[in-house]
Amino acid sequence: MITNYFKIAWRNLWKHRLFSLINVFGLASGLTVCLLAIAHIKGAFDHDNFHTNRERTYRILTDVVGKNNDVTKYATSPMPLGALLELEYTFVEEAARVVKTYGEFSGNHKQLSLLCFAVDPAFFQIFGYKLAQGQPATEPNTVVLTRETAEKFFGTTNPIGKTVEDKDLGIFTVTGVLAEQSARSHLRFDMLLSLQTPYKAEHRAAFEDWRQYQTGYTYVLLKPGTTAETLNKVLPIVQSRVTKGLAFSAEKGYSFRAQRLADFSPSYEDLVHGTYEPQIGGLLVEMSVGLITLLLAAFNYINLTLARSLSRAREVGIRKVSGAVRWQVVGQFMAESVVLSLLALGLAIVMLELVKPMAFVQQWLVGGVEWDWTLWAVFVLFSIIAGLLAGLIPARVLSAFEPAQVLRSQTGLRVIRGISLRKSLIVVQFAISLIAMIGLLSMVRQMNYMATADYGFRREGILNIPLNEVPAHRLINELDGLAGVEQVAATSDLFGHNGGGYGLVRIGSDSAATFLFSVDPQFASTFDLDIIAGQGLPSGTSTLSGQDSVSHFILINEQAVKAFHLGTAAEAVGQQLRLNDSTEVQVAGVVKDFRFTTFKWDIKPLVLLNQPSQYRYLTIRVTPGTEAAVLADVQQIWKRLAPYAPFEGQWYDDFLYQRHSHTADTNFMLLLIGLAFSIACLGLLGMVTYNTQTRTKEVGVRKVMGAEVIQLVWLLSRDFVKLLGIAALIALPLGYLAGYAFLINFAYHVSIGFETLGLCVGVLLVLGSATIGFKTYRAALSNPTESLRSE
Structure with missing residues (x-):
């Protein structure tokens, strides 16, 4: 009997190939995300399993x-x-x-x-x-x-x-x-x-x-x-x-x-100074994303199966008249869903192999995971369970039909005041996809903002060179006379990163924490830092190591003036401070506040001092239009001074972009949203296809009566367009909250306005309308004599 179930299931799937293809692709997309999450969860439990003790x-x-x-x-x-x-x-x-x-x-x-x-x-x-x-x-x-x-x-x-x-x-x-x-x-x-x-x-x-x-x-x-x-x-x-x-x-x-x-892994508690074991919360979020994607695909299966409820009802009626009891009918539908899920698993494995090489997937999900037979067994078991759950609602609903009902019109299943279950599922699909898109676009806009924003210092035409073991003064001497080089400066770290060093400044009996950067006297002018009081670091500034008799001078920013309680910027100039409880320093000038750390934080107190032993980078200010020539000349000088060290120079614009754009993460999230929208659009395509097929006679009659093509397209598509509008109304406030929940983590962030919400809704309407219009336009162009003859 079970063998017959699967044979009949295969024949039904082959007979309705379009619907089967839509379901297989949808389930495969959802399964792919779930399989990635399952693999990561297995890897979490396999952490440290190579230690014999x-x-x-x-x-x-x-x-x-x-x-x-x-x-x-x-x-x-x-x-x-x-x-x-x-x-x-x-x-x-x-x-x-x-x-x-x-x-x-x-x-x-x-x-x-x-x-x-x-x-x-x-x-x-x-x-x-x-x-x-x-x-x-x-x-x-x-x-x-x-x-x-x-x-x-x-x-x-x-x-x-x-x-x-x-x-x-x-x-x-x-x-x-x-x-x-x-x-x-x-x-x-x-x-x-x-x-x-x-x-x-x-x-x-x-x-x-x-x-x-x-x-x-x-x-x-x-x-x-x-x-x-x-x-x-x-x-x-x-x-x-x-x-x-x-x-x-x-x-x-x-x-x-x-x-x-x-x-240790997965960790069920949040430990200060924890190590690198995965957190259970993160694993649950990953699995939730996969299950939501799979749920969207399951909606397609439920939608398309219930959409064909009239023809399946006749099938149920015939089976029951022939003596089948309800559990046998349920078994037939469940077998069909299991066959579908196993086909989807095969496609999901192919999709999994395609996404595994992605940098994000390797780094955060499947890197180091042992792909043994237990993992594959879990994959198969999970896909079977997913198929059974997806087929449960259609099986229970369709198996409940009585033979006598088959001859009467079927009204569809109602959940709330005339809105059918099938329509509700379409709304949910597109609403979830739109919420995810708004959230992702907010993240992408924030990362692009951090990568391209005005930090308050010059970033164009600046070449960064890690010094490695090359003495800073020697490289500066080589570069100073180079054509196209306007200025050369040295620094301990790069702005726009995580903030450099950290120290403590004591003013009398008070103390305050501050960020520390070691820079040379040319640094402020190289980066166009605005000195609003006092002057820059003098050329003879002490190295803080006792090698120079000149007083120790520092530059501070406006935030440091407030944190150190130095009064106004002008009043701060000349005041004596104690750095790290050991070194007396004097404020030479105050620079205007600029963003030298991550955008997650407000502007923090900053101290710029000259400590050559801490120099790790040279920054070269290049005349516009000479970038390529200067880069080639610098590479030759580097090869002569450090023949064993690779040249790792990088333009400041490129450094900030790579630091904040997170391209690999964005690509993976785009993949997830693309899968969600493709699942929703394919489900909508299936529904529209079935709707136009069942209204073939109506379309033929209306065309004979003189209806225009545009009128027929609107007639066939207006209900679905309304569903897209409802989905947009539901998703907009929820998507705004999702995007804001991410942006609130940054002290400086973009806003979620019309440019974000409008673009996302526009994409939704374009994709949805294109999906609807494709089938309805073809149906409206059909020859009415053929449709009426077939009736």
């Missing part, structure tokens, strides 16, 4: 109680904790500290900004990171590189024994290179430094202070057979003992608890 490894978390009795959960813990647990409790096999740090490392004539973890020797016993060559970094001033970092520094040559250097931490010898690891981990890094390295006094103090619970992470490996309860029982005892007599400044105290490595 995964079940016995724990991270110690710190729950900090504030003065108001609010509890903040930290993924970090005090640095002495691991050694104490390993020393005093025999069930702890190993303990390791892990400290996250960013650094500027140089080696082999190259300089890279790298994400590092400083780790204890036990790290390599606890975790399963395998070495492709060499030994772990267990001795002082040693380092293990990832394969990618090793290639960036040393190319294809053997890196073992070579050195990399950090200005603050010193010189490190490369002892090993990690093997390629396809599976993802909660720890992401470019290199692993030895924590046995002699660090500065302030660092060592933090490693020994029980009040410093934010410095790093503590991992322990329990002996086989030891349960988490055993560890959790001793942690309160340890906490009580080590905090006795401690005076906290902003907290009442803290407590410890253990988190098993196997439970």
Whole structure:
């Protein structure tokens, strides 16, 4: 019997090929998004599964109680904790500290900004990171590189024994290179430094202070057979003992608890200083997007099946007269939907292979996911369930027809006051698609605004060059006499990014946080910064290292004048400040506020000082029209000065555009919205097709009576145009709220006005009208004699 169900289902699908194609494509589109989400969810549960001691490894978390009795959960813990647990409790096999740090490392004539973890020797016993060559970094001033970092520094040559250097931490010898690891981990890094390295006094103090619970992470490996309860029982005892007599400044105290490595991902709680495990909330959002897309496709199936309810009712009547009971009729319709969903799964897999290479998909969704048989089994099971659910409503509705009803006219299914279920689903489809489009267009406009906006400093004709290990003064001397070069300046970081360095300014007994940029005296004029009081940095400004007897001078912005309580801009000039509690500086001038950080923040206090040891970029102001020639000349100079380092110069306009445009993310979201609209339009096409087919005789009669083509087109399409209008009315306020929910995260953002809402509604009406007009116009042009003869 089941075999017959599937045979009949296949024949029905083949007989109505257009409707079947619409349903297959729609379901495949929805399944593609769902399969991506399922793959990402599987990858989240597979995080860190390559560690052989995964079940016995724990991270110690710190729950900090504030003065108001609010509890903040930290993924970090005090640095002495691991050694104490390993020393005093025999069930702890190993303990390791892990400290996250960013650094500027140089080696082999190259300089890279790298994400590092400083780790204890036990790290390599606890975790399963395998070495492709060499030994772990267990001795002082040693380092293990990832394969990618090793290639960036040393190319294809053997890196073992070579050195990399950090200005603050010193010189490190490369002892090993990690093997390629396809599976993802909660720890992401470019290199692993030895924590046995002699660090500065302030660092060592933090490693020994029980009040410093934010410095790093503590991992322990329990002996086989030891349960988490055993560890959790001793942690309160340890906490009580080590905090006795401690005076906290902003907290009442803290407590410890253990988190098993196997439970890290997905994360069900928001931890301060958390690592890189996926959050359960994000996974649910992804799956929701996929399910909504699939729901739109399911609406198509319900719509088209119910639209053909009269012909299917006759089929039901004949089956029941022949002796079929209701569950058998339901089974027939469910078999049809399952066949359809399996066909859609085949197309979805093809679509999945097409989108997998996309940068966004690889980086955020499927990168590192193991495509094993369990994942494919879930795909098949999910598609069958989706097919069954999509077919449930049509099966229940159509199987309820009685044979006697077949000879009477069918009125359609009503949900509210004459609006049929089929029409409601069309409205919902287009409303969801329009809401998504308004939200996406708001995001795209905001990103384009951040990429092209006036930041308050010159961005056109500015060439940025990362210095790496090339001395700034030497490159400046080479460039100063170059044709087309108007000015050359040096800086520690680029404006329009995340803000550069951070420091503390003390004015008398008060203090305020500020952003810090190291710049040379030519910097302000190179970028056309408007100095509203005082003057720029003098040419003889001190290097803040004691090498110059001239007073230390700084430039501050208007926001800094307010934050430091210096009065007016003119009054601020000449005042003495203390920078980072150690250096006396004097305000030489005040620059007009400009946007030097991300648009998420308001303008913050800014200090510009001259500290040549911090220079990382040269910025070249180029005469308009000479950009190509200057770029070629600069590349030749760079090749002569740094033959081993690649030239990484970039125009400032390009830097800001790449930093803020997020092209890969936008392309993926455009794909999702394109799928949603294509599903809705195909569903509308199917409905219009069926409507025109059932009104063929009416169209023929009206044409014989003298109706014009335009009158017939409007007659056949007006109900559907009204549905598009209703969808627009529903979607506009909801889409506005969706777009505003994104834009509110930015201090400076675009508005959602007619240009956004009007464009989206226009796209909706154009696509919908084109879909409707395509079929209705062809129906209106048909020969009435043929349609009446067929009747």
